[in-house]
Amino acid sequence: MNDSAPTNGRLLAWQRRIFALLWGAYASYYLARVNFAVAQPAILQEFPDWTGAQIGSIPSTYALAYAVGQMVNGTLGQRFGTRRMMTLALLIASASNLGFAFAGSFAAMQVLWALNGWGQSAGWALMVHTLSEWNTASRRGTLIGRLSTSYQVGHVLSWLLAGALCDSIGWRSAFLLPGLVLLPVALVFFWLLRDSPVEAGFPPVRDDTLDAAASKEGGGALGTASTSASPSTWQLLGMTLRSRVLWILTLGFFVMNTVRYSFMNWSVQYMAEFHGRSIKNSVLTAVMIPLVGALGALVAGWASDALFGRRRAPVCVIMLLGVAATCGAMAFIPKGHWVAATWLMAVAGFMIYGPDALISGAATVDLSHPKAASIATGFTMCVGALGAIFSGAGVGYLRDLGQGNWSAVFLVLGGLSVVPALVLVSLWNARPRG
Numbered sequence: 353m354n355d356s357a358p359t360n361g362r363l364l365a366w367q368r369r370i371f372a373l374l375w376g377a378y379a380s381y382y383l384a385r386v387n388f389a390v391a392q393p394a395i396l397q398e399f400p401d402w403t404g405a406q407i408g409s410i411p412s413t414y415a416l417a418y419a420v421g422q423m424v425n426g427t428l429g430q431r432f433g434t435r436r437m438m439t440l441a442l443l444i445a446s447a448s449n450l451g452f453a454f455a456g457s458f459a460a461m462q463v464l465w466a467l468n469g470w471g472q473s474a475g476w477a478l479m480v481h482t483l484s485e486w487n488t489a490s491r492r493g494t495l496i497g498r499l500s501t502s503y504q505v506g507h508v509l510s511w512l513l514a515g516a517l518c519d520s521i522g523w524r525s526a527f528l529l530p531g532l533v534l535l536p537v538a539l540v541f542f543w544l545l546r547d548s549p550v551e552a553g554f555p556p557v558r559d560d561t562l563d564a565a566a567s568k569e570g571g572g573a574l575g576t577a578s579t580s581a582s583p584s585t586w587q588l589l590g591m592t593l594r595s596r597v598l599w600i601l602t603l604g605f606f607v608m609n610t611v612r613y614s615f616m617n618w619s620v621q622y623m624a625e626f627h628g629r630s631i632k633n634s635v636l637t638a639v640m641i642p643l644v645g646a647l648g649a650l651v652a653g654w655a656s657d658a659l660f661g662r663r664r665a666p667v668c669v670i671m672l673l674g675v676a677a678t679c680g681a682m683a684f685i686p687k688g689h690w691v692a693a694t695w696l697m698a699v700a701g702f703m704i705y706g707p708d709a710l711i712s713g714a715a716t717v718d719l720s721h722p723k724a725a726s727i728a729t730g731f732t733m734c735v736g737a738l739g740a741i742f743s744g745a746g747v748g749y750l751r752d753l754g755q756g757n758w759s760a761v762f763l764v765l766g767g768l769s770v771v772p773a774l775v776l777v778s779l780w781n782a783r784p785r786g
Contacts, residue, residue, distance in 0.1 A: 363549070363554055363557070366486070366546075366549070366552055366554070367486050367487065367557075369544065370482065370483070370486050370545065370546070371483070371486075371495070371498075371499065373540075373541055373544055373545050374479045374482060374483060374499060374502070374545075375498075375499060375501075375502040376502070376537070377438065377442065377475070377479075377537060377541045378475055378476070378479055378499075378502040378503055378506065379502040379503065379505050379506035379509070380442070380506065380533060380534055380537040381442070381445060381472055381475050381503070381506065381534075382502075382503050382506030382507050382509070382510050383506060383509060383510045383513065383530040383533055383534070384445045384446065384448075384449040384468065384472075384510075384527075384530040384531060384533075384534055385445070385468070385472055385506075385510065386507050386510050386511065386514075386616055387449075387510050387511075387513075387514040387526045387527060387530055388410065388411060388414075388465065388617075389411075389511070389616060389617050389618070389619070389620050389621070390510075390511050390514035390515050390518060390526060390620050390631065390635055391514060391518055391523040391526045391527070392407060392617075392620065392621055393620065393621055393624050393625075393631055393634075394518050394522070394523035394631060395407065395523055398523070399458070402458070403748070403752060404748035404749070404751045404752045405745050405748040405749045405752055406458070406748070407748065408617070408744040408745040408746070408747060408748025408749070409462070409744060409745045409748075410458075410461055410462055410465050410744065411465070411613070411617050411740075411743070411744035412740075412741045412742075412743075412744030412745045412746075413462045413465060413466045413469070413744075414465045414466060414468060414469035414744075415469065415613065415737050415738070415740035415741045415743070415744060416466070416469070416737075416738070416741055417466040417467070417468075417469035417470045417473070418469035418470070418472060418473045418733075418737040418740070419473075419733075419734045419735070419736075419737035419738045419740075419741075420470075420473075420734070421469065421470040421471075421472075421473025421474065421734075422473045422477060422730045422731070422733040422734035422736075422737055423730050423731055423734040424473075424730075425437060425441065425470075425473050425474035425477070425478070425730060426474075426477040426478070426727050426728075426729060426730015426731065426733070426734070427727050427730060429474065429477060429478040429481065429730070430481070430727050433547040434478040434479065434481065434482045434545065434547050435541070435542060435545045435546070435547055436542075437474050437478055438474055438475060438478050438479075438541065438545075439538050439541055439542040440474070441471045441472070441473070441474035441475060442471070442534050442537060442538035442541065443471075443534070443535070443538050444467065444468075444470065444471030445468055445471035445472055445531075445534055446531045446532075446534035446535055446538070447467075447471075447531070448464045448465070448467040448468035448471060448531075449468060449527045449528070449530050449531030449534070450527070450528065450531035450532070451464045451467075452464045452465065452468070452527040452531075453524045453525070453527040453528035453531065454524070473733070473737070476712060476729065476733055477727075477729035477730035477733055479499065480496065480499075480712070480729045481729065482545075482547055482548070483495060483496065483499060484558055485547065485548045485549065485556075485557065485558055486548070486549060486557055486558075487557060487558070488557065488558065488559045489558070489559055489662075490559075490657075490662075491657070492657075492662075493653045493654070493656040493657040493662060493664065493710065494653045494654055494657050494658075495653070496653055496709060496710075497649050497650050497651075497652060497653020497654060497709055497710075498650065498653065499709075500646075500649040500653070500705065500708070500709035501646040501649055501650060503642075504642040504643065504645045504646035504649065504701075504705060505642075505646060507616075507639075507641075507642035507645075508639050508642050508643050508646075510530070511620070511635045511638065511639050511642075512635060512636075512639060513526070513529070513530070514526035514530075514635070515620075515631055515632045515634075515635030515636070516632065517529065518631050518632075519630070519631055519632045595728075597779065597782065598728060598731065598732065600775060600776070600778055600779055601711055601732055601776075601779070602731065602732045602734075602735035602736065603735070603772075603775050604668070604711060604771075604772035604773075604775040604776045605711045605712065605732055605733075605735060605736035605739070605772070606735045606736055606738060606739035606772075607739055607768050607769075607771045607772045607775075608672065608704075608707055608708065608711065608736070608739070608769070608772040609708075609736035609737065609739040609740045609743075610739040610740060610742050610743050610746075610765075610768055611675060611679070611704065611743075611765050611768055611769050612704050612705075612708055612740075612743075613739075613740035613743035613744075614742075614743040614747050614761070614765055615641050615697070615700060615701070615704065615765075616641075616743070617743050617744055617747065618743075618747050618748075618751070618761070619634075619638035619641055619697060620634045620635055620638045621634075621751075622638075622693075622758055622761075623637050623638050623690060623693065625756070626687055626756070626758050627687065627688055627689070627690035627693060628688060628690075629690060637690060637693070637694040637697070638694075638697060640694055640695075640697050640698040640701060641697050641698065641700060641701035641704075642701060642705070643698075643701070644698040644699070644701040644702045645701035645702060645704060645705030646705065647702060648671070648701065648702035648703060648704070648705045648706040649705045649706055649708070649709040651702075651706060652667050652668075652671060652705075652706025652707065652709060652710055653706075653709060653710065655667050656710060663780070663781060663782065664710040664711070664779075664782070665776045665777070665779040665780050665781075665782060666780055667706060667707070667710060668706070668707040668710055668711060668772070668773070668776050669773045669776050669777055669780070671702075671703045671704075671706045671707050672703070672707055672769050672770070672772050672773035672776070673769070673770070673773050674699070674702075674703035675700060675703040675704055675766075675769040676766045676767070676769035676770045676773070677766070678696055678699045678700045678703060678766075679700065679762045679763070679765045679766030679769060680762070680763065680766040681696055682696050682697075682700070682762040683758075683759040683760075683761075683762035683763045683766070684759070707772070711732065711736075711776075712729065712732055712733055712736065747761055750764060
């Protein structure tokens with residue numbers, strides 16, 4: 353007892369340290385990720401000949417690079433570890449933002465933002481894997497819900513910072529400053545992070561790996577290989593791609609991500625264009641989406657653990673139907689009624705970010721092979737990012753068709769929100785191993 357107490361206390365300190373490093377790094381990622389949505393109206397003013405579909409193709413290109421990078425970097429991360437891979441990714445995101453601040457052509461912006469997408473793609477899958485290694489399965493939903501607040505808080509800070517910079521200095525500064533901020537973040541992350549408890553001198557902590565061999569494919573864990581057999585990276589990748597359960601999750605995430613990224617990419621433009629707000633004031637209203645979304649992620653993670661016995665699908669289904677209803681209501685908001693739009697965007701944020709955190713984090717880890725958390729999460733995020741491609745050029749095209757009326761955009765998003773809810777019903781009773 354006397355020997356274990358200091359060890360337990362030291363382990364708890366390390367768990368808090370790892371969580372803080374992961375949370376801070378991913379929040380910093382968002383400073384250099386969603387700033388484009390704020391700068392977009394100002395970029396259109398500087399390049400008035402660009403259409404909505406054209407400028408929307410820049411985040412679509414980002415989404416394509418992000419999708420491919422998720423699968424590649426998730427697989428590489430399983431082999432090389434979060435510490436090295438995510439440090440490199442932070443440096444890539446920094447360089448692409450610094451380059452974007454000086455870009456003068458459409459082609460340069462597309463290439464640089466695609467590079468940013470590749471760098472950003474290495475973040476979430478690696479973080480989920482590392483968090484799972486440092487903690488037991490019983491708190492996974494709650495912890496990943498807390499971890500997901502990093503990108504909501506980062507989103508809020510990014511939009512507020514970018515909005516202030518665009519209004520006071522110019523849109524290029526909204527990329528220059530975040531690019532500089534990521535440099536010291538990468539250094540601290542590499543210096544202090546450890547990929548697993550073993551690297552810090554502790555025994556393994558994760559406790560849901562012992563019965564992986566007994567799990568049947570499609571009904572729980574991904575694959576049938578024993579964890580003691582130490583399957584190779586290619587074997588883990590093969591088991592991931594053959595999992596029926598994981599394909600169901602990724603299909604739901606594919607459609608859901610279209611909706612989430614549509615709000616991320618276009619809400620500032622919507623408030624500025626349809627309701628006549630300045631960029632700064634548009635940010636102050638649109639920021640309710642990620643701000644209230646952080647609460648939604650926390651509630652979803654807690655509810656899946658405490659109320660639904662670690663079943664993630666019921667929470668996702670309920671909240672996705674709430675997204676559909678909210679989008680339907682937004683389609684009928686009259687022009688200039690920005691207060692009502694702000695309230696509904698807050699509700700949308702609450703409903704969107706809960707399923708986002710659960711599908712891309714707890715649910716994927718629950719139902720994947722114990723040694724394939726990074727690969728499985730990367731696969732889920734990869735397919736989800738492909739869905740986000742529509743949110744750029746596709747929503748831009750709908751906005752152009754509407755000629756100032758955004759009703760079609762929100763009706764389409766509402767219909768899309770119903771699809772993942774129906775898909776995930778089939779996983780209603782799915783639980784993690786053990």
